[in-house]
Amino acid sequence: MLKFVKNHMESIDGIANYPMLSLLIFFVFFVLLFWWVFTSSKEHIKEMGELPLDNDYNNKP
Template sequence: MLKFVKGPLESIDGVSIFPIISLLIFFIFFTALFWWVFTAKKDYIKKVSDIPLDLEDENSLEINQKQNRS
């Protein structure tokens, strides 16, 4: 299977730069993500982590209000 991919790619001039670019993009992205995780404010992380619970509370409140109207 690899020979079907590797053969045509070897005939392209400068194709060896693409794996290097891919590795650099991968490394830069995960380095930036790692940096962001450790420098993010704890209050922001707490606020964002509570969003699903807040939405669930709002939905249950709306359902209860609709049932009370009926």
């Protein structure tokens, strides 16, 4: 079974590009996430952090 999969994967043209593409997407996603975290306002982060403890928000129908 494994031999079949290996032979099948080798027959696909450009298969070596997929791991590099997935690594690039992963890297870009986390770079953008870190950029968003470091540039977001402290007030917004504090507001979002206190949201679960806000009684007015939890009691809304």
